Structure formats: structure tokens, C-alpha cells
Amino acid sequence: MKEILIKTTDLSKSFPTGEGEFWALKNIDLEIAQGEFCGVVGPSGSGKTTLLNIIGSLDVPSRGAVSVLGRDITNLDAKGSARLRAECIGFIFQTYNLLPVYSVFENVEFPLLLLKMRPEERKQAVMEALKWVGLLDKLNSRPAQLSGGQCQRVAIARAMVKKPSIVLADEPTANLDTDNSLHILETMQTINRELGTTFVFSTHDDKVIRFLQRIIRLEDGRITQDVTQVSI
Amino acid sequence: MEGSHKMLLKLAYKNIRGNGWRSLINMIILAIVLTGMIWMQSMYRSWINLAEKQIIDWEVVKGHYQHKNYEPYDLYSWEKSLAPIPETMKEAIAANKAVPILLSPATIYPQGRSTPVLVKGIEPTQSTMKIPAIELKSANGNSHPGTAGTFLPAMIGTSMARSSRLKEGDVLSLRLRNIHGAFDAADIIITHIMKSPVPSLDVGTVWMDIAHLQELKDAPGFASLIVIGEEELGRKQFSEFKYMSPKDLLADFARIKETESSQQVIMFVILIFLAMIAIFDTQVLAVFKRRKEIGTLIALGMTKKEIISLFTLEGVLYSLFAIVLTAILGFPLFYYYAVVGFAMPEGFEGFEMAGLSEPIKFYYDPMVVIGCILLLVGFTALFSWIPVSRIARLKATDALRGKLK
Numbered sequence: 001m002k003e004i005l006i007k008t009t010d011l012s013k014s015f016p017t018g019e020g021e022f023w024a025l026k027n028i029d030l031e032i033a034q035g036e037f038c039g040v041v042g043p044s045g046s047g048k049t050t051l052l053n054i055i056g057s058l059d060v061p062s063r064g065a066v067s068v069l070g071r072d073i074t075n076l077d078a079k080g081s082a083r084l085r086a087e088c089i090g091f092i093f094q095t096y097n098l099l100p101v102y103s104v105f106e107n108v109e110f111p112l113l114l115l116k117m118r119p120e121e122r123k124q125a126v127m128e129a130l131k132w133v134g135l136l137d138k139l140n141s142r143p144a145q146l147s148g149g150q151c152q153r154v155a156i157a158r159a160m161v162k163k164p165s166i167v168l169a170d171e172p173t174a175n176l177d178t179d180n181s182l183h184i185l186e187t188m189q190t191i192n193r194e195l196g197t198t199f200v201f202s203t204h205d206d207k208v209i210r211f212l213q214r215i216i217r218l219e220d221g222r223i224t225q226d227v228t229q230v231s232i
Numbered sequence: 233m234e235g236s237h238k239m240l241l242k243l244a245y246k247n248i249r250g251n252g253w254r255s256l257i258n259m260i261i262l263a264i265v266l267t268g269m270i271w272m273q274s275m276y277r278s279w280i281n282l283a284e285k286q287i288i289d290w291e292v293v294k295g296h297y298q299h300k301n302y303e304p305y306d307l308y309s310w311e312k313s314l315a316p317i318p319e320t321m322k323e324a325i326a327a328n329k330a331v332p333i334l335l336s337p338a339t340i341y342p343q344g345r346s347t348p349v350l351v352k353g354i355e356p357t358q359s360t361m362k363i364p365a366i367e368l369k370s371a372n373g374n375s376h377p378g379t380a381g382t383f384l385p386a387m388i389g390t391s392m393a394r395s396s397r398l399k400e401g402d403v404l405s406l407r408l409r410n411i412h413g414a415f416d417a418a419d420i421i422i423t424h425i426m427k428s429p430v431p432s433l434d435v436g437t438v439w440m441d442i443a444h445l446q447e448l449k450d451a452p453g454f455a456s457l458i459v460i461g462e463e464e465l466g467r468k469q470f471s472e473f474k475y476m477s478p479k480d481l482l483a484d485f486a487r488i489k490e491t492e493s494s495q496q497v498i499m500f501v502i503l504i505f506l507a508m509i510a511i512f513d514t515q516v517l518a519v520f521k522r523r524k525e526i527g528t529l530i531a532l533g534m535t536k537k538e539i540i541s542l543f544t545l546e547g548v549l550y551s552l553f554a555i556v557l558t559a560i561l562g563f564p565l566f567y568y569y570a571v572v573g574f575a576m577p578e579g580f581e582g583f584e585m586a587g588l589s590e591p592i593k594f595y596y597d598p599m600v601v602i603g604c605i606l607l608l609v610g611f612t613a614l615f616s617w618i619p620v621s622r623i624a625r626l627k628a629t630d631a632l633r634g635k636l637k
Binding site (some may be wrong): 082092101102113158 | 342525530632
């Protein structure tokens with residue numbers, strides 16, 4: 001029995017609108033175990049990103065409870081949630097979100113600076129992460145000098161460099177062509193297999209969906225389907 | 233905590249370096265402002281020091297005994313401000329430790345024009361004051377009043393020479409009232425045009441030998457003021473004379489200093505304001521342009537407090553780099569004004585203030601330099617923090633989407 005890393009209970013999230021409230025998530029009950037390679041899929045506006053944001057402690061639920069790595073994050077203070085993100089969660093974004101003035105090396109090194117790791121350990125970890133994504137030859141390049149695929153690989157290396165328990169990937173292939181998307185997904189799948197990192201995607205890209213072991217379908221803020229790939 | 237500061241410093245430095253030209257422009261603006269602040273303050277202080285020294289050397293020395301009726305700003309009091317020199321001061325005067333001065337309102341007639349002046353009689357051999365009274369011992373004059381065909385030697389300052397269009401060798405009539413109320417007159421010859429840095433010794437003033445003036449006033453052994461060259465001499469009590477310490481005599485100058493200080497503050501505020509507009513603008517732009525970066529930093533695990541510190545530190549680093557830039561770029565300027573000095577334009581002589589007649593050589597008081605630096609760094613930190621503090625209100629999810637509420 002694998003350890004449950006993420007658990008949501010009756011999770012709901014609403015946003016104020018001109019006419020009242022919009023419920024982006026409605027009564028979500030979900031468990032994700034360690035080492036899963038799963039994705040929250042659904043059309044735009046179905047609540048995928050909101051769910052990932054809450055799991056990543058970037059947002060708070062309006063109702064219900066969320067536990068990540070055994071910690072109730074529903075009422076976590078700002079410092080506590082920052083520490084959780086710094087130590088245990090890696091983020092991959094659709095638009096890469098690399099820091100433009102930093103080199104590839106510095107971008108990947110950044111999360112380790114927050115962990116106050118020693119320089120020699122940092123260097124070793126960064127080189128290892130860049131080796132996973134095949135960008136050792138781009139150490140000193142700036143994001144502006146890289147292609148979209150390379151930028152996303154840097155983002156993966158940045159998310160993985162601290163060897164987090166969970167990686168949350170929000171539409172990671174939305175801006176990439178097919179070849180780059182497949183390369184990225186293979187890289188993440190290898191990391192998942194070799195390091196046992198739990199990956200949670202938010203996507204509506206068929207290419208990604210094909211790689212997922214588990215698909216959690218979200219429609220209008222509700223889970224309408226939760227299946228493993230073999231059962232599809 | 234120490235590690236966190238080190239990390240923020242490293243990140244702030246990287247961001248500044250990464251911002252390229254924008255960073256350099258900010259640093260240059262701050263460096264110009266810092267140079268301006270140090271330059272202004274040093275010029276002001278150097279001028280104050282120079283002017284004070286000149287007033288003391290040329291006029292105040294260690295204080296004055298003034299006749300009890302004497303009011304510097306009441307010309308009607310001058311006529312009545314004279315009394316016999318006290319016996320106990322005569323020894324000091326003979327030893328050149330004090331110098332008596334006799335005052336008398338008078339009228340001179342340069343090119344036939346009637347010009348009211350204040351005649352000051354001084355002992356030509358005195359060395360208590362820096363006035364070149366020895367020039368009154370010129371061979372061109374040195375005669376007794378009333379002797380036909382001869383002229384009494386007199387000395388005026390450059391300002392007086394300019395306003396009355398007099399030059400060395402000019403002969404003119406002088407008319408004054410003696411102590412009995414009768415008018416007397418003599419011909420005087422300008423034997424020297426003195427370049428006095430203290431306008432009160434120059435403007436509207438004619439200097440002559442005290443013995444000649446006493447004779448004209450029919451007041452032998454009389455004086456209006458006794459300028460003392462040693463502090464100990466200021467402890468005496470006389471019925472006809474009151475002691476005025478250097479502090480009393482410099483009271484007007486102290487008031488000028490206060491006025492100038494407030495003007496300096498206004499200039500300081502303007503300079504700081506200009507620099508802070510640049511910093512504020514940069515920081516507002518940074519928060520707006522880098523909101524997605526802010527969201528990323530939050531997602532990567534930085535606290536909002538750390539992000540605010542990071543952005544504020546970036547602003548502070550601009551000022552620290554500006555200090556280095558000031559030291560490099562400002563050094564030739566500072567050196568030039570320390571060695572060559574700052575000469576006031578011609579027209580400034582009309583301001584009738586001490587310290588403007590010769591180049592002001594700058595002295596850079598370490599406290600002034602440190603004060604200017606601290607002020608700049610402090611204001612930069614404040615004006616960096618104000619726009620950046622709104623990050624605290626920013627939601628991470630909005631920032632990640634590039635939204636700024």
C-alpha cells in the first residue's frame with residue numbers, strides 16, 4: 001500500500017463575481033499516492049489550475065480540507081506554505097516562468113538557494129538535474145537564448161533539482177510542438193520511474209493524457225471520472 | 233537568518249546585473265545626486281569656515297571693547313561713540329596686543345560728488361588685525377592736518393574704490409564734525425586700495441591714521457573701539473566701554489549661516505526628490521513588469537517578506553553602487569575644488585558677504601560625506617520599499633497569471 005501524499009476532502013473553491021460567487025471546485029474528494037503519474041484533465045475553466053494551486057498551497061480552499069504529505073495545509077500560514085513549496089513541491093508552468101536575468105544554471109540553482117544548501121552540493125545537484133533534461137551544454141545561456149522546449153526542460157530541471165516529493169505541472173506542453181512535448185513527457189516519466197516522484201498534471205492535451213497512469217476528469221468543478229490508464 | 237540575507241543579497245545583485253542599462257542609468261542618477269549633495273555641502277561648509285576665519289582675522293580677532301553708545305547699525309550713534317582710551321589698555325596697545333579704532337561719520341568729495349562715509353582711524357603699525365594699516369605710512373602723505381599743500385594718507389577697499397571711482401594717488405576733500413560740533417576738513421590722498429575679504433571693512437569706509445583722525449576730531453587719545461588680540465584682555469571692566477566677545481560680534485554671521493542652512497536643506501530636498509523619482513519609478517515599473525516573476529518566486533518557496541526584502545535590497549544596492557560610482561567619477565571634481573577651489577563669479581562681490589572674494593577651497597568633512605551617503609541610502613531604501621510593499625497584497629495566483637490588483 002503506497003503512502004497517500006495528497007488528500008482532499010469535500011474541497012470547494014469559490015471566486016467572487018459581479019453577480020455573486022463562481023464555484024470553481026465543488027466537493028472534491030481525492031487521494032493521490034506516492035509515485036503516481038496522474039493528471040487532472042478537462043476543458044478550460046473546469047477548475048484544473050485552481051485544484052493544482054490549492055494542492056501547491058498557492059491558494060486556499062473556500063470549504064473542505066486539504067492534506068499534503070500528511071500536513072493539513074488548509075490553514076497553513078504564509079511562512080509554512082512557503083516552506084512546504086520550497087522543500088516538497090516542484091512547479092512546472094505552461095509559460096515556463098524562468099527568471100529572465102538568470103542563466104540556465106542560476107535558474108536551476110534558485111530553489112537550492114532557498115534551501116540554503118552549500119555551494120558545492122548545489123553545483124552537483126544542478127549538474128545532475130541538467131543532465132536529466134539534457135541541457136548540460138546550455139549552462140550559461142539565458143532563457144531568451146533558448147527554444148520553448150529547452151526552456152521547459154530548464155523548468156523541469158528547476159522543479160526536480162531539490163528532489164521534491166510532488167511535482168505539479170500546469171499545462172506543461174501547451175506551448176510546445178509535438179516533438180518537444182514527447183521529449184518533455186518522456187523525461188518526466190523517466191524521473192517518475194527512477195526517483196519515485198509524484199507528478200500531478202493539469203492538461204487537456206491528448207499527448208499528455210496518453211502518458212498518464214491515472215486520469216482525473218474535471219467538469220464544471222466536479223470530478224466526473226477517475227480512472228487508471230489500463231482501464232480506459 | 234544570516235544565510236537568508238546572503239541569499240537575498242546575491243539575488244538582488246544578480247537582478248541588478250541582469251537589468252543592464254536600466255541599472256546603470258539608476259546608478260548614474262544616484263551618483264550625480266550624491267556628488268551634488270557632497271559638493272554643495274562641502275562648498276557651503278568651506279565657505280562658512282573661510283568667511284568665519286576671514287571675519288575673525290580681519291575684524292573680530294579676540295573681541296572688541298565698544299564705546300557704550302556705539303550701535304553698529306545706528307549711524308547717529310557713531311558721532312557720540314568715543315571716549316579716552318582707558319589707562320589699563322594703553323600697555324596692551326603699546327605691546328601690539330590691542331588696537332584702538334576711532335570712528336567718525338564724514339563726507340568725501342570724489343570728483344566733486346558728495347559721498348557720506350565712515351572714517352576709521354587705526355594705528356598704522358598695528359598687527360592685531362589683518363588690515364594692511366601700514367600702507368597709511370606712505371611717503372605720499374604722512375603730514376599733519378592743516379598743513380598747506382600736503383595730504384593725509386588714506387586707504388579704501390576695492391569695493392569702495394569701485395563705487396566711488398577712486399584709485400591710488402587720487403586726492404579728495406574730507407569733511408567731518410569734531411567733538412565740539414564744528415566742521416573741519418582736510419585733503420586726503422588714497423595711498424592704497426586694500427583687497428579686504430570682509431565687506432564691512434570696505435563698503436563706505438575710509439581708513440586713516442588714528443592720530444590724524446584724533447587731531448581732526450580734536451579728540452587726542454580717544455577711541456570708539458578697542459580690538460583685542462588676546463582673550464585675557466577681554467576680562468576688564470570700563471565705565472565707557474563694553475566688552476563684545478567674538479560670539480557677540482559674529483551673531484549676524486550666525487544668522488546668515490542659519491539662512492544659508494535652510495537654503496541648503498531646500499536644495500537637498502530637491503536633489504533627493506529627483507533621485508527618488510527615479511528609484512520610485514524603477515520600483516513601480518519593476519513590480520508591474522516583474523509580477524509574473526514575483527508569482528514564480530512565491531511558487532518556488534519565497535515568502536512575501538523575502539520578496540519585499542529582495543526588491544528593497546535591489547533599490548538599496550543601486551545606492552551602494554552609486555557610492556562607488558561617485559568615488560570614481562566624482563573624484564576628479566572633488567580633487568579640483570579641493571586644490572584649485574571655487575571662485576565666485578564677479579557679480580557675487582556685490583553680495584557684500586565675507587568669504588566670496590577668493591576661491592573657496594573645499595574641505596570634505598568625513599561626517600558630511602558619511603551623512604550624505606546615509607541620507608541617500610536611507611531615502612533609497614524607503615522609496616524602494618514603498619512601491620514594493622504592495623507585493624504583500626498580491627495573491628500568488630494572480631501574480632502567476634501576470635495580474636496586479
